[in-house]
Amino acid sequence: MISTLSKYHVSMYKVPLILILFALLSFKQQPASLKGTWEYRGGKFNNKLSAAPKGYSQKRKYADSTFDAFLYEPDQPTVKYESGDYTLAGDRCMETQTFCLQDQSMIGKTVHYQYTVIKDTLKLKGTLPNGAVIEDYWVKTK
Numbered sequence: 001m002i003s004t005l006s007k008y009h010v011s012m013y014k015v016p017l018i019l020i021l022f023a024l025l026s027f028k029q030q031p032a033s034l035k036g037t038w039e040y041r042g043g044k045f046n047n048k049l050s051a052a053p054k055g056y057s058q059k060r061k062y063a064d065s066t067f068d069a070f071l072y073e074p075d076q077p078t079v080k081y082e083s084g085d086y087t088l089a090g091d092r093c094m095e096t097q098t099f100c101l102q103d104q105s106m107i108g109k110t111v112h113y114q115y116t117v118i119k120d121t122l123k124l125k126g127t128l129p130n131g132a133v134i135e136d137y138w139v140k141t142k
Contacts, residue, residue: 034062038122038138046133091115093124
């Protein structure tokens with residue numbers, strides 16, 4: 001009777017322990033930086049699908065804590081349209097523009113994104129200072 005009770009008592013603790021370990025292992029560890037080159041592949045703008053542009057591409061080059069964004073168009077010089085600093089904390093990415101070719105009002109403002117990296121795809125989801133809700137998808141090319 002005691003050995004049966006002991007076996008039941010031990011196995012009763014194994015199931016929750018296994019479930020806890022499985023849950024911990026299923027959480028994805030986000031990278032320490034976004035270092036590399038990422039190409040824009042579309043997303044959502046105010047909950048409406050936004051396709052990647054045709055005829056040109058947008059790429060972001062991330063270093064350890066900074067980024068530069070470029071526009072690539074065939075037979076045209078590359079245009080740098082944005083630069084900034086970023087920090088990662090948990091599932092949050094905070095970007096602060098230091099240069100913007102178009103909207104100067106964004107310089108110095110920090111945008112808070114929820115981000116995930118799954119395989120080669122970076123998803124940034126957040127609300128811009130003007131209230132626009134975005135969800136961008138970037139694929140790592142380098």
